[in-house]
Amino acid sequence: MTYDLIKPLLFRLxxxxxxxxxxxxxxxxxILLPxxxxxxxxxxxxxxxxxxQNLLGLQFYNPIGLAGGFDKNATMIKPLSALGFGFLEFGTFTPKAQKGNEKPRLFRLxxxxxxxxxxxxxNQGSDKITSRLSQIYPFVLPLGANIGKNALSEEALEDYLYLLRNFKDLCDYFTINISSPNTKNLRDLQNAEFLSTLLEEALKITSKPILIKIAPDMKIKYALELCENAINKGAKGFIIANTSTDYSLLDNQRTFGGISGKLITQKNGIFxxxxxxxxxxxAILIASGGVDSAEIAYxxxxxxxxxxxxxxxLVFKGPSLIKTINEKLSLLLKEDGFVNICEAVGADLK
Structure with a gap:
């Protein structure tokens, strides 16, 4: 059964x-269908x-990865790997289990x-996720642990350090999520003082690469200062960028949460x-936000x-999108005379 047949049924829910x-x-x-x-x-x-590509000491079979937020509890890693991703990111998860914000809290546009x-x-909390990952790690694809603070925690630094300690042997890299708009005051942690302290302590705990996920609503000057400081303190890369709170993009009255998808393709692309x-x-740069085709990815x-x-x-185009993007990327590389994707990375900047 193709996604085109399933999608109308899913969208009724x-x-x-x-x-x-x-x-x-x-x-x-x-389990049901061996x-x-x-x-x-x-x-x-x-x-x-x-x-x-070989990046961060890891082998990536293709450049298309799953962003954090889809598999919060690391329950779908094996089936997701069969869909053709080059790497997977699980989370965002927190030290203690938490229910999240009041429902309804997810809306299709x-x-x-x-x-x-x-x-x-x-999310279900670090204990359950630790148990789950210990049964499958190391894994065939690079796995990223996307970590965050508990909503009611007043010790943000300790939350992140706790997760770094617990998962340093259960993932291939960490993503520090300080840019979600859905945890009160979380974006306030996007400052040089907090990141400097976090990275200094993190490097005492783990040698796994640490990436920072930032918000697309930051002023460019401030974002650059933050990133440059993070590099100096040991960060290996950045995910650019998280969901947006630019509600001027919407034609509804909801002025809360984060916007993702086509509405932020241009905004995140410019950022x-x-x-x-x-x-x-x-540093390693991972583009995120509004990518839904090989052309945009390329x-x-x-x-x-x-x-x-x-x-x-994935919600709007289905799992075949990963294969479609990878096949078209291969063709685009050949058209431009590139033997490997590494040659295309930053080609417009060289």
Whole structure:
């Protein structure tokens, strides 16, 4: 059954209920249908040498990864890997389990192929996720742990350090999420003092690469200062960028949560381009926000992205999107005379 047939049924459900149904289906797929993951892998995985890269000491089979937020509790890692991703990021999760914000908190903006969410780091907590990961790690794909603070915690630094200690042997890199708009005062942590202290302490705990996920609503000058300082303190890269709180993009009355999808394609693209001009070559750059085609992915790669993450586009276009992007990327590389994607990264900046 293709996604085009399933999508109308899913879209009859509230967005969060549809997501829970997809999660349940993926988790139970291999149990109910032995060999299903092998079938999916055969159908969706693109094995192309031109797309492979070695970054951060890790092998990426292609540059398309899953952004944090989709698999908050690391329950879908095996089935998601069969869909053809080059890397996966689980979370955002917190030290203690928490329910997140009040429902409804996830909304489809179908006409704009976008989402608006105010989830609030709902997750099962580090103990359950640790137990789950210990059964599958190390994994065939690079796994990123996207970590955040508990909503009611007044010790943000300790929350992040606790998760770094607990997961340093259960992931390949960390993403420090201080840019979600859905946890009160979280974006206030996007400051040099907090990040400096966090990174200094983090390097005493783990040698795993640490990436910082930033908000696209920051002023460019301030964002650059923050990133340059983070590099000096040991950060290995940046995810540019998280969801946006630019509610002028909306035609509804909801002025809360974060916007993702097509509505922020241009905004995040411009934000990425301006930061990449200064940061390219100094750190690993992952482009995120509004990527739903090979053309957009390739544009950001040529402007300095080593890797690209998607999420919202999956909701509207389905799992075949990953294969479609990777196959088209391979063709775009050949058209431009590149043997490997590494040659295309930052081509517009060289």
């Amino acid at each position: 509230e967005a969060e209920k549809a997501h829970c149904l997809v999660e349940f289906s993926l988790r139970t797929l291999n 060999g299903a993951l092998s079938f999916l892998a055969h159908r969706y995985i693109v094995n192309d040498e031109s797309l492979k 179908s006409r704009q192929e976008s989402l608006q969410n105010a989830m609030g780091f709902n 990425f381009e301006k930061l990449a001009k200064e940061l390219f070559g100094k 544009e950001r790669i040529k402007k300095g992205a080593n890797l690209v993450q998607i999420y919202t586009a």
